[in-house]
Amino acid sequence: MTLSQEAELAAPSGPNSGSAADEAAGLRWRPGFAELGPAFHTRLRPTPLPAPYWVGRSDAVAKALGLDPAWWSSDDALAAFTGNRLLDGSDPLATVYSGHQFGVWAGQLGDGRAILLGETDGGFELQLKGAGRTPYSRMGDGRAVLRSSIREFLCSEAMHGLGIPTTRALCVTGSDAPIRRETLETAAVVTRVSPSFIRFGHFEHFAANQRDDELRALADFVIDRFYPECRATGRFGGNAYAALLEAVSERTAVLLAQWQAVGFCHGVMNTDNMSILGLTIDYGPFQFLDAYVPGHICNHSDTSGRYAFNQQPNVAYWNLFCLAQALLPLIGEQDVAVAALESYKTVFPREFESRMRAKLGLAESSESTASDRPLIEGALKLLAQEKIDYTIFWRRLSDSVASGDRQPVRDLFIDRDGIDNWLQSFAERRGATPASEAAARMRRANPKFVLRNHLGQQSIDQALQKDFSGVADLLNVLESSFEDHPGHAEFAGFPPDWASTIEISCSS
Numbered sequence: 001m002t003l004s005q006e007a008e009l010a011a012p013s014g015p016n017s018g019s020a021a022d023e024a025a026g027l028r029w030r031p032g033f034a035e036l037g038p039a040f041h042t043r044l045r046p047t048p049l050p051a052p053y054w055v056g057r058s059d060a061v062a063k064a065l066g067l068d069p070a071w072w073s074s075d076d077a078l079a080a081f082t083g084n085r086l087l088d089g090s091d092p093l094a095t096v097y098s099g100h101q102f103g104v105w106a107g108q109l110g111d112g113r114a115i116l117l118g119e120t121d122g123g124f125e126l127q128l129k130g131a132g133r134t135p136y137s138r139m140g141d142g143r144a145v146l147r148s149s150i151r152e153f154l155c156s157e158a159m160h161g162l163g164i165p166t167t168r169a170l171c172v173t174g175s176d177a178p179i180r181r182e183t184l185e186t187a188a189v190v191t192r193v194s195p196s197f198i199r200f201g202h203f204e205h206f207a208a209n210q211r212d213d214e215l216r217a218l219a220d221f222v223i224d225r226f227y228p229e230c231r232a233t234g235r236f237g238g239n240a241y242a243a244l245l246e247a248v249s250e251r252t253a254v255l256l257a258q259w260q261a262v263g264f265c266h267g268v269m270n271t272d273n274m275s276i277l278g279l280t281i282d283y284g285p286f287q288f289l290d291a292y293v294p295g296h297i298c299n300h301s302d303t304s305g306r307y308a309f310n311q312q313p314n315v316a317y318w319n320l321f322c323l324a325q326a327l328l329p330l331i332g333e334q335d336v337a338v339a340a341l342e343s344y345k346t347v348f349p350r351e352f353e354s355r356m357r358a359k360l361g362l363a364e365s366s367e368s369t370a371s372d373r374p375l376i377e378g379a380l381k382l383l384a385q386e387k388i389d390y391t392i393f394w395r396r397l398s399d400s401v402a403s404g405d406r407q408p409v410r411d412l413f414i415d416r417d418g419i420d421n422w423l424q425s426f427a428e429r430r431g432a433t434p435a436s437e438a439a440a441r442m443r444r445a446n447p448k449f450v451l452r453n454h455l456g457q458q459s460i461d462q463a464l465q466k467d468f469s470g471v472a473d474l475l476n477v478l479e480s481s482f483e484d485h486p487g488h489a490e491f492a493g494f495p496p497d498w499a500s501t502i503e504i505s506c507s508s
């Protein structure tokens with residue numbers, strides 16, 4: 001397809017005259033982001049892809065959306081979620097935002113390859129990622145390749161399975177249409193689902209352009225829909241915008257604590273990749289740690305290590321500072337904005353410790369939480385010293401509490417004295433708590449399965465051969481990653497040597 005043909009297909013559709021429902025799909029639409037008005041978006045249509053096929057499908061998300069089961073299996077659904085047929089009542093658009101990328105102001109960005117189909121009456125926005133050019137595509141082709149789309153699909157649902165706030169993914173469709181990256185690849189579209197895809201960068205955009213009316217309209221929209229308590233609270237003398245900043249800071253702190261506890265590295269924490277709802281968003285060169293290396297950099301394009309695993313909590317705070325700056329015209333006083341940000345510094349360590357205590361199977365206690373800090377830090381120090389596999393350590397520890405057999409944990413370490421001493425302190429801290437109770441708690445906090453890079457890669461390699469069973473198998477396991485799944489023990493093993501040679505960059 002030539003560029004001009006693509007532009008033609010992507011031309012705005014004109015005011016929508018259809019009903020606000022797709023009866024066959026079982027989807028009803030309600031007004032949403034589009035209501036903010038044309039300053040916030042451009043209306044347009046997805047650009048079709050030739051001969052699409054299913055790559056991955058989440059029945060759980062389909063059910064949450066209330067999709068008609070027969071329709072969900074139809075070619076019509078395949079066409080709709082590739083962007084080849086517009087769902088009745090959908091009025092698609094791409095939104096404008098800006099942001100700081102790698103610590104530098106990048107100016108206007110926007111949905112360069114994501115097209116919002118609309119908002120369902122259940123409160124879910126549906127977005128097609130990779131559905132063609134938009135006015136915000138800059139030099140990009142508006143497309144996403146198969147490998148990164150499979151990774152986003154699987155990781156969205158894996159995070160949900162782990163209980164970590166995230167945008168969801170309904171499906172991935174593929175097409176053999178060629179897409180140029182470093183090599184020639186093929187196209188795919190991920191249908192993402194979220195209450196909202198609004199980012200810090202949306203606020204930065206209107207602040208940078210001194211458009212205070214739009215800035216206020218956006219903040220009011222977010223408060224009314226997602227943070228109504230910000231208007232009721234007496235915090236900050238009734239300043240709802242300061243209360244919003246505080247609430248976002250808290251949600252972000254909780255998210256970062258969860259990422260750190262599970263060993264998740266996002267890889268591109270630019271402010272345009274930060275959700276105003278505190279969700280994990282925009283899966284690119286992410287990685288779940290294999291070996292515990294605190295300074296691990298998962299993004300091959302991140303040469304300075306700005307987004308290294310152990311930098312993430314500070315980067316989130318830096319990003320919140322950018323959001324605070326953007327909200328300043330609404331908040332008024334700089335001191336008030338700084339005070340609203342403070343919550344991050346208390347919530348993050350509190351939540352992190354709480355998550356780590358859960359990993360240790362320790363019940364929340366009324367005792368000073370400071371008392372468990374040495375135990376947590378002691379474990380992490382031992383893991384870092386010997387670069388122990390993070391997920392396997394915690395799961396083996398859970399199993400050892402259940403069985404009373406410490407050997408499988410000791411076997412992970414060369415420094416046996418170090419781990420023996422730590423295991424002794426751990427046993428003492430547990431005291432009289434019944435082992436079965438502690439172990440059950442641990443198995444609910446320490447997943448057996450995470451989406452390791454090599455697992456994702458294996459499913460991608462299969463998918464490239466048109467075998468999509470690997471994607472389905474991984475999805476099935478990752479949806480309930482705390483369970484044992486005895487038929488899939490291979491997904492719980494140590495990564496093979498080649499796993500450390502996988503290079504994932506921003507190019508996707």
Ligand code: AMP
Binds near residue numbers: 114
């Ligand atoms: P990301 O690094 O994926 O968060 O993307 C940063 C910005 O580049 C966003 O505005 C994206 O919409 C845009 N972008 C990334 N890849 C493409 C692409 N292939 N075509 C158009 N825009 C893109």
Ligand code: MG
Binds near residue numbers: 282
């Ligand atoms: Mg992004």
